[in-house]
Amino acid sequence: MESYIYRTDKLILDLTEWLTEATGSAFAAEVVKMSIAAAVLSAFVGLLAMILIYIERKVAGHMQQRVGPMRVGPHGILQTVADSIKLVAKEGLTPKNADAFIFNLAPLLVFASSFACLSFIPFSPGMTIVSFNVGLLFILGIASVGVLGILAGGWASNNKWSVLGAMRSGAQIISYELSATLALLAIVPFFGTLDFQEIVLSQQKGWWIWRAPGVGLLGFLIYTIASTAECNRTPFDIAEGESELTGGFHTEYSAMKFAMFFLAEFINIFIVSAISATVFFGGWMPFHIEGLDTLNRVFDLLPPIVWFFGKVACLVFVVMWFRWTFPRLRVDQLMHFEWKYLMPLSLINLALAAIAVSAGLYFFN
Amino acid sequence: MNIFVKTLRGLKGLLSGMGLTFGYFARPSKVITQQYPENRNTLKLPERSQARIDLIKNAETGRYNCIACGLCVKACPNNSIELTKFKDPETKKFRPEKFVYHFERCLVCGLCVEACKFDALRMTSEFETAAWSPDDLVEILNKDDPWAHDDKSDIGQQTAPDKNEQTASPARDTDRQEHTGAEEKTIQPKDRSPK
Ligand code: SF4
Numbered sequence: 001m002e003s004y005i006y007r008t009d010k011l012i013l014d015l016t017e018w019l020t021e022a023t024g025s026a027f028a029a030e031v032v033k034m035s036i037a038a039a040v041l042s043a044f045v046g047l048l049a050m051i052l053i054y055i056e057r058k059v060a061g062h063m064q065q066r067v068g069p070m071r072v073g074p075h076g077i078l079q080t081v082a083d084s085i086k087l088v089a090k091e092g093l094t095p096k097n098a099d100a101f102i103f104n105l106a107p108l109l110v111f112a113s114s115f116a117c118l119s120f121i122p123f124s125p126g127m128t129i130v131s132f133n134v135g136l137l138f139i140l141g142i143a144s145v146g147v148l149g150i151l152a153g154g155w156a157s158n159n160k161w162s163v164l165g166a167m168r169s170g171a172q173i174i175s176y177e178l179s180a181t182l183a184l185l186a187i188v189p190f191f192g193t194l195d196f197q198e199i200v201l202s203q204q205k206g207w208w209i210w211r212a213p214g215v216g217l218l219g220f221l222i223y224t225i226a227s228t229a230e231c232n233r234t235p236f237d238i239a240e241g242e243s244e245l246t247g248g249f250h251t252e253y254s255a256m257k258f259a260m261f262f263l264a265e266f267i268n269i270f271i272v273s274a275i276s277a278t279v280f281f282g283g284w285m286p287f288h289i290e291g292l293d294t295l296n297r298v299f300d301l302l303p304p305i306v307w308f309f310g311k312v313a314c315l316v317f318v319v320m321w322f323r324w325t326f327p328r329l330r331v332d333q334l335m336h337f338e339w340k341y342l343m344p345l346s347l348i349n350l351a352l353a354a355i356a357v358s359a360g361l362y363f364f365n
Numbered sequence: 366m367n368i369f370v371k372t373l374r375g376l377k378g379l380l381s382g383m384g385l386t387f388g389y390f391a392r393p394s395k396v397i398t399q400q401y402p403e404n405r406n407t408l409k410l411p412e413r414s415q416a417r418i419d420l421i422k423n424a425e426t427g428r429y430n431c432i433a434c435g436l437c438v439k440a441c442p443n444n445s446i447e448l449t450k451f452k453d454p455e456t457k458k459f460r461p462e463k464f465v466y467h468f469e470r471c472l473v474c475g476l477c478v479e480a481c482k483f484d485a486l487r488m489t490s491e492f493e494t495a496a497w498s499p500d501d502l503v504e505i506l507n508k509d510d511p512w513a514h515d516d517k518s519d520i521g522q523q524t525a526p527d528k529n530e531q532t533a534s535p536a537r538d539t540d541r542q543e544h545t546g547a548e549e550k551t552i553q554p555k556d557r558s559p560k
Pocket residue numbers: 418440441442443444445446470471472473474475476477478
């Protein structure tokens with residue numbers, strides 16, 4: 001039983017075997033497995049968003065010498081629960097002149113794209129809901145569907161601020177997606193696969209952030225910047241602005257529809273951090289230094305899932321740290337930065353990576 | 366070249382900002398928010414916090430420093446201070462007969478304190494000033510003087526006087542009361558006549 005925590009791949013295999021026996025066919029077993037996964041993932045998403053929002057507010061508070069929520073529950077831990085109940089209980093309004101169908105579809109699109117991305121994340125050995133040999137590429141593709149939801153929501157609201165916010169948001173996400181993808185792409189030649197589990201396995205000897213000399217670090221920095229922008233977070237939060245655009249594309253949304261946008265935003269933070277952790281920091285792979293066997297064994301004591309969530313938590317904290325420190329950019333500065341600096345830089349990075357790989361210039365090859 | 370220098374300088378700025386916020390984050394003792402109703406007994410107010418005004422007493426003589434000059438009355442944008450004076454036969458100086466403070470009109474701007482040349486007024490940090498009725502907010506600040514006492518029956522009747530008509534003399538205050546008395550009653554039907 002205990003070993004299942006470490007060998008989750010075995011757990012999954014045994015579970016599949018047992019289900020196949022119980023249901024009598026491999027297909028039925030797969031269906032049951034997927035249903036379980038969907039249920040678990042839904043619960044996980046709700047919990048994750050609540051925890052992240054709570055942490056965000058606490059981090060924000062303490063970074064500004066405040067304390068954050070304090071009243072609901074000890075140290076305010078039930079604050080997000082209360083907020084969620086409030087959001088669910090509220091009336092879901094649709095503005096009179098809005099395009100009702102698209103208006104109601106948009107939050108679903110945004111949420112579904114984030115939710116779908118989660119199923120590719122390797123949480124632990126063998127624990128990927130969908131194993132897919134081009135997982136990395138696919139996740140980047142699906143993530144872009146979210147932009148569609150944002151644009152549709154802004155357009156269907158029939159409100160000029162929403163449209164402006166959606167346009168800004170769309171322009172920003174589409175631009176920064178390039179850098180984010182290029183930054184990840186620069187690391188792909190090193191491991192030569194797009195399957196997340198194999199990417200993790202390729203880092204047994206060391207994480208790519210330092211195994212790929214310079215390129216890894218630069219790629220990580222570019223990806224961090226670009227993914228922050230992709231999540232529409234400060235300093236790249238021009239999509240909303242109380243003084244100019246009110247809430248941006250979600251100005252007209254309330255109750256559950258707003259909650260979905262909100263949820264998607266926080267899942268996205270988790271996803272980009274998870275991708276970053278997987279590609280640059282070895283995913284669930286424990287930290288190992290070749291030669292120091294005792295130390296490695298100590299690190300192995302922590303189950304892989306703890307390693308994974310630990311790494312993701314650190315990266316999420318960095319993103320939050322950015323948000324509560326940096327001043328925000330103007331629209332033109334934002335585009336300027338992406339197209340004139342970040343993108344060329346990521347192209348150079350890609351070229352350097354290609355040279356490094358073909359020359360075999362990386363550690364422990 | 367310029368761009369590299371600029372980039373480095375910008376990075377330095379961003380990193381130092383991150384250092385600062387992390388410093389705050391890592392040291393919860395630096396938090397300045399106070400959990401107010403819970404820590405009511407240990408509440409620490411900043412030095413320069415200002416709430417309602419009060420008169421300052423001379424510690425030696427036990428008298429108020431105020432010489433009823435009326436500068437504060439003139440300075441107040443909301444006419445929150447009403448003042449009547451008399452000449453103290455002992456010292457041959459003016460003293461406030463009644464220093465009436467209309468907290469319901471006061472915006473806690475501190476202009477009166479600034480105007481006072483005699484170190485007779487100060488801003489206190491007493492901020493729990495909620496009351497059941499506006500009348501409760503009218504207060505006589507020189508309440509320790511025996512003649513002022515807590516007799517509020519003849520105050521709180523006037524509407525705010527015109528700026529140019531402002532004065533510290535009691536005679537004109539009553540004049541004004543006659544002008545506006547009837548009007549006052551229609552606006553505020555509540556009986557405020559002397560008991
Ligand atoms: S604080 Fe301002 S409003 Fe209040 S009594 Fe003084 S001058 Fe008037």
